[in-house]
Amino acid sequence: MMFLLEFVVLFSTLASTGQSLKCDKCFSLDSDSCTGFSGQECPSGEVCASRYEISFSDLIVTQTFNRLCAPQAECSVTGTFTHGSSTERVATTCCDTDYCTPTMPKLPDTSSQPNGVWCQQCLSMGTYTCTGGLVQCTGEATMCLQKSRMESIGSQAIYSSERGCASKGYCNMRNTSSVSGAVTKEITYTCTNGFPNAATTTATRILFLFVILTISF
Template sequence: MMTSLYGILGVLLALVTSGHSLSCTQCTSTSTSCTGSSVTCSSGNQCGVIYTTTTTGISATASYTMSCLSLNDCSLSGSLTTNGGRIKSAASCCNTTDNCTPTLPSLPGDSTVSNGVTCRSCASASSTWCYTSDTIQCTGNESMCLLQSTQLSGSQSLATAIRGCSTQSFCNFGSQSYSVDGLSTSIKFVCTSGSTGLRKGFYLPAVICLFFLKLLI
């Protein structure tokens, strides 16, 4: 169940960002390419790819999502680590032609160097809240304590929460929501400051993709 939860979060991170009159391919896969229908983007958006990997123990999954992205989202690169696993995500964009294919984004590197920040670490597959005395020592650029919560309602129901060390880029997602195919989704990303010492996390909203719901079955 925890592996499924982290897989879902990986896809969430790929869809938190949303998508000129440029037309772009919209699709999702577990490889490094995909095909899908063409959609018309909002003004100022570009064709983007968000590539995400999720590692839990010896298990690793990936998600590759093409869609319309805002210019700010094209520079996404970040990671989230808990005692149960790690998620890395990065984006790239193009606007040369309609339905152009961006280059595969480069994911953040690994670091074992402590940055002095300690965060709570927990995960829930049945609630938008989790809290525990368990902590994790943050490393590298993951200098923020984050709680990410997801609420899905409609034809299916789902509530998840994950708390751990995060880069600032994930904290910048804030609160997002959308509805598609009879499903309403709300995702929240909330962080505390990354100064040294134990940080207590708060709520943060976000978005979900049905692509990984099968992992919960």
């Protein structure tokens, strides 16, 4: 009898491990909330997430709010990406029970304080990569990011790419690929360490040379 009870408990545990969460899914523009389909089953291992994003480009402000299923790793996607005159701020929150509602994502603060890191900045339409001059990064944006897009219909493809300064949290973005009818869309994020401050590096070298010459004489 005891063996049978232990088997039932073990079977129940294993069965529950393989279960998928049920989460609400929705998407809205120009809002910080949304309502939509309820009880959508997530892929195994994913959790319920809310993602809030605001983009500033010149005088245009765009905000989106999305409730979705997401891998646990994407729960740490909170940060900024600055390229040219555009800035993107994104925040993500998660919960891990059926039909749960993640807390409202809080967008990260921005800062104009230089942080000693330099990154390439560029924008290209028609290519999957681009190169540009160095710009000084600010605040928590200590990584260099290249964001590449591809949209294709059959054998025809449209590419675009941009580089700029990003925070480590923004670099947790997952590469995406989606198909809608005959259209395939791909977005790829590539983060690398930033370049050291060129002026500081030059000053350090001059000081080092001065000390060596002083000791020599």
